Amino acid sequence: MNLNPAELLNPIFDVLDALISNYGVYLYLVFVRLALLAIVWILSGGLRRKRPQGNSITVVPAIIFAMQTPSQPPPPIIGIEADQTWNGDDETTDQP
Numbered sequence: 001m002n003l004n005p006a007e008l009l010n011p012i013f014d015v016l017d018a019l020i021s022n023y024g025v026y027l028y029l030v031f032v033r034l035a036l037l038a039i040v041w042i043l044s045g046g047l048r049r050k051r052p053q054g055n056s057i058t059v060v061p062a063i064i065f066a067m068q069t070p071s072q073p074p075p076p077i078i079g080i081e082a083d084q085t086w087n088g089d090d091e092t093t094d095q096p
Helices: 005-043
Strands: none
Touching: none
């Protein structure tokens, strides 16, 4: 007994080859129409989950922020000097 997959599947492939060679055009037309029906069904909401008709409850999602006040203020920043000039202008130049 030969358990080679190619040898085991040869009769199935032969039947499929004969079916396609004899009725290939008709199979194509059937598959195209079934595909169009499936597309129409999906676009019309066929894959949407059905909602129960009784006891409909509206759920409003909300985001809740839990704010915590710091127990002590942050320490002051030491060692940074701020530049007192604005936009690169010196305060020493006076224009009339």
